[in-house]
Structure formats: C-alpha cells, structure tokens
Amino acid sequence: MPRTDTLLADERLAAAGARLGRGLVKDAVQAVQQRIRSGELAPPDAVDAVLSVLPATASSLRPVLNATGVLVHTNLGRSPLSEVAVEAMVAAAGTTDVELDLLSGRRGPRGAGAIDALLAAVPAAGAAIVVNNCAAALALVATALGQDRELVIARGELVEIGDGFRIPELLAATGARLREVGTTNRVTLEDYRDAVHDETGAVLKVHPSNFVVRGFTRSVPVHELAGALGPDGVPLVADVGSGLLRPHPLLPDEPDLQSTLAAGADLVLASGDKLLGGPQAGLVLGRADLVARLRRHPLYRALRVDKTTLAALEATLRGPLPPVQQMLAADVETLRERARAIVARLGAAGVDASVVDAEARVGGGGAPEHPLPSAAVSLPASFAEPLRQGEPPVVGYLDDGRTLLDLRSLPPSSDEALAAAVLAVAAR
Known part of the structure; x- marks a missing residue:
C-alpha cells in the first residue's frame, strides 16, 4: 500500500x-x-x-451540457453567461474600483457602469438599482412602499414562483397587508379603483409567467391601470419576470421592460438571469424618486449584489448577444444540419441514432404557450442515465421510449463534446 x-x-x-x-x-x-x-x-x-x-476546480459544481431543449433551465443555473460576461467576472474578482472614484480618490457610486448600461438598454426608465434576484426586488418594493400599508393585487396574480415559494407569503412577510381584488379568473378596473385609499402603498401587477388561465377571463393591462391611478397617485409596480428588454417576435405574450414602463408603470421588476441572459440578479427600473427611496431603505444593503455580478451584468448589456438570445434566434434548419452531422458520426460508430423534430421551451416561467421548433438527436432510452452521469454530464429527456438531445439549448461549440460523450457511453 x-x-x-x-x-x-x-x-x-x-x-x-x-x-x-x-x-x-x-x-x-x-x-x-x-x-x-x-x-x-x-x-x-x-x-x-x-x-x-480529481475535479476540474475546487468547487463541487460541474459544467453540464444542456440538451433538454429548455433554454432557461432553473435546475441547470438558468442562462449561461456570454464569454465577455465571464471575462468581466474574472477581471472583477480581484481588487477593483467598485466603490472608488479613481480621479478624485474618494468613494464613488457602486455599480455605476452596470446601472448606466441598464438605463441605456431601457430608456423609458429614469433610474435603476440591482439586487440579488427578482424575489428580492419584490420584497424590497413591498417593504419600502407597503410596510404597515396595503398592497393591492389581483387574486389571479397571487402565484407560486417555484420550489413552494408563493407571492402572497413573500409579500406578507414584509409587513405589508394584502388587498386582493377581483376573482381568480376576472378582475376589472373598477375593482382596483374601489380598493385604492389613503392606506394603499402600491398597486402590484405580477405576470403569471408559467401558467395561463383560459376561457371566461379578464385582466386590466398596465396602460389602463396607470391611466386610472394618475401620474401623482398610488405607485403602480409591475413584476414582468423574465427580463425581456424589448418585445420579441417569437414571444408575443411576454411582457418586456421598455414597453411596460412606456405604458405607465412607475416601477418594473425583472430577473437578470432569464431572457436578459445575464447573471442572477433582480432588476428594478422606473421613476427616479421611487428608485431613490428603495436605495435609501436599510433592506437594500442586505440585498445588493457583489462586484462580479455587477461586472457580468454590464458586460451582458454592452456586449454581443448572450447565449440565450442566440438560442432563441436559432434557425431550425441549421439545428437540423447540426443534428444530422452528429448522427452521421454516431452512426459510423454503430450507434442507434437518428434526427427528429422537437419542441424546445423558453423555461424559467417564460412564454409557457409558445414552444420553439427545434431538432434533436434520438438515442435508445438506455443512454439517458449514463449520459447524465458521464464526464461531462449530458442532460436530455425521455420521450416515447427514446433519449432525445435537443440542440436548441446547446451552443454549436458543444456539438463535438456531445458526440464524444455519446460515443463514450456506447463504448461502455
């Protein structure tokens, strides 16, 4: 020994x-x-x-090839960062000028570059702050505007956001009192008007994201609600969820930051690690006076993000299209060509593989009714588990007795690694 x-x-x-x-x-x-x-x-x-x-790094987290067809997969870390965002994080990992004005030698504004980039991307906003996720953004708003006051919200928007976390419980934990209006399937402008009074701290609009109510339904769009509340009335806060900066042709029902503010919302909240394609973050944009009020609140200090997140967010906003946006814009025929090339290589090695059409998804609660046409490599069902446990791990999904590896959620640069992983399983 x-x-x-x-x-x-x-x-x-x-x-x-x-x-x-x-x-x-x-x-x-x-x-x-x-x-x-x-x-x-x-x-x-x-x-x-x-x-x-021995692992590649001292961390237990392992890089995974996402072949699930879910572009923003929460269990796989949501949006993959762009190369420029990763480089920015590495550069910011050391000693940086995150709160130092190098010209004057005095303390400077924290994260000014990221905020400037965010405001340039969403010109309808007067100011912005960044916290550690969208739930934190909602908690900060509810605390600063609604503590010991009422927050008005439609019953149909009291949603669960995943892993058992529910919007009403999060809001109640801030010390705000919830004033529910309407019913599960219908709410009117009059319902909101009747609920607003001197003790109202804000009116909330929460995008349901991962579900749709059909049939006998009614909701009040932001522009109607903003018009009824007036420019000097109770603040209207819209949680749009996915972080889409502007309207996207493939996602017609997905609200975006620019349009929601332009429609009259006083504040909008969104995630940084979904359709924006950046790091985990909660974005708050809107009226300068309300954003300043949030920034001055003691809770903001506990929720603010670190220097590496600020660096990655700024690089995502200023740099080339992040991976999730490239995946969203992928051409279906190009996906099929990639799949055919992989299948040809696998077939030459005797692997039972074929090309099939598939349906990808945005994921992360975004656009649940808008599947994305895609292409996948089809393998025997027995490949699923060893691929998931291999090096690198490959995560696909089972459908009709076959293992499918959807290529829309995988960058072209990973095709070689995907084929090698399948060949390694076949050899065993």
Whole structure:
C-alpha cells in the first residue's frame, strides 16, 4: 500500500494540490487507497487513479451540457453567461474600483457602469438599482412602499414562483397587508379603483409567467391601470419576470421592460438571469424618486449584489448577444444540419441514432404557450442515465421510449463534446 505522504509528494499530485487544495487531493488519495485495499486497483496505478477522480476546480459544481431543449433551465443555473460576461467576472474578482472614484480618490457610486448600461438598454426608465434576484426586488418594493400599508393585487396574480415559494407569503412577510381584488379568473378596473385609499402603498401587477388561465377571463393591462391611478397617485409596480428588454417576435405574450414602463408603470421588476441572459440578479427600473427611496431603505444593503455580478451584468448589456438570445434566434434548419452531422458520426460508430423534430421551451416561467421548433438527436432510452452521469454530464429527456438531445439549448461549440460523450457511453 503506497503511503499517503508518498502519494501527496508525487510531482503530479503536488501540482494538483497547489491548484485545488491539499485537503481535496488528500481525500481523493484516501479513496484510492481504499480501492487498493479491496483489490479493485493495483498499487502502481494509484497516482493515475487519483488524477482521474480529481475535479476540474475546487468547487463541487460541474459544467453540464444542456440538451433538454429548455433554454432557461432553473435546475441547470438558468442562462449561461456570454464569454465577455465571464471575462468581466474574472477581471472583477480581484481588487477593483467598485466603490472608488479613481480621479478624485474618494468613494464613488457602486455599480455605476452596470446601472448606466441598464438605463441605456431601457430608456423609458429614469433610474435603476440591482439586487440579488427578482424575489428580492419584490420584497424590497413591498417593504419600502407597503410596510404597515396595503398592497393591492389581483387574486389571479397571487402565484407560486417555484420550489413552494408563493407571492402572497413573500409579500406578507414584509409587513405589508394584502388587498386582493377581483376573482381568480376576472378582475376589472373598477375593482382596483374601489380598493385604492389613503392606506394603499402600491398597486402590484405580477405576470403569471408559467401558467395561463383560459376561457371566461379578464385582466386590466398596465396602460389602463396607470391611466386610472394618475401620474401623482398610488405607485403602480409591475413584476414582468423574465427580463425581456424589448418585445420579441417569437414571444408575443411576454411582457418586456421598455414597453411596460412606456405604458405607465412607475416601477418594473425583472430577473437578470432569464431572457436578459445575464447573471442572477433582480432588476428594478422606473421613476427616479421611487428608485431613490428603495436605495435609501436599510433592506437594500442586505440585498445588493457583489462586484462580479455587477461586472457580468454590464458586460451582458454592452456586449454581443448572450447565449440565450442566440438560442432563441436559432434557425431550425441549421439545428437540423447540426443534428444530422452528429448522427452521421454516431452512426459510423454503430450507434442507434437518428434526427427528429422537437419542441424546445423558453423555461424559467417564460412564454409557457409558445414552444420553439427545434431538432434533436434520438438515442435508445438506455443512454439517458449514463449520459447524465458521464464526464461531462449530458442532460436530455425521455420521450416515447427514446433519449432525445435537443440542440436548441446547446451552443454549436458543444456539438463535438456531445458526440464524444455519446460515443463514450456506447463504448461502455
């Protein structure tokens, strides 16, 4: 049995320890020693065995090939960042001028570059702040505007946003009192008017995102509600969810930041890591006086984002189209050509693979009624689990007894890795 200190002193493992940390490498050494004790591994193979199980980084998070066809997959970290956003995060990871004016040597405004980029992208907004996610943005607004006051909201918009988190419970936790108006399927302008009084802190509009109510329904659009409340009345706050900056032809029912503000909303809230394609963040844009009120609130300090998020957000807004926008704009015939090339390579190796048409989804609660035409590589069902557990992990989905790998949610640069992963499973 090779000694622990002897293995750790090996040149290759010492280099790995300097990169990953001695403790992590030592754990891997001890696991390999146990395999030697059980007779599974020969002692001369110990170093190679340790190297084979060491992770690429000191983090337990692993890069995954998203072949689910869901562009904004919450379980897979939502939107992948663009290369310029990753570079910006790396640059910001060290010592930066996040709150220092280098010209004067005095403290400067935090995240001014990201805010300027956000306002340039949404010119209808007078000011903006960034917090750590959209739920935090809603909690901050509810606390600053609605604590010990009433927040008016339609019953049909008291939604659950995932993992058991519910909008009414989040709002009630801020100390606001909820004034529900209308019914589950219908609400009118008169319902809102009757509910607004001296104790009203704000009127909320929450986009239902991941569900649709059909049939005998009615809702009040932002422009009608804004007109009824008036320019100096109770603030109208719209949570549009997905972070779409402007209208998109493939998503006709998805609200966007620019149009919602232009329609008369005083504040809009959205996520940064969905259709915007940036890092996890909660965006608040709108009237300068209301944004200033939120910025001065003590809770804002607890919810603000770090320097790397600010850097990634600014780079996403100023840089080229982020991956999620490229996926959204992908040409279906191009997706089929990619699938045919992969299938040809797999077929040459004897793998049972074919090209099939598929339906992708925006995901993240966005555009639930607007599937996106796509193309997928079809494999036997037995491939799903070993692909998911391979290196790199490939996550597809099962449909009609086959494993489908949808290419709309995967950048073209990953096609080679996808084919190699399938061939590795086939070889086993």
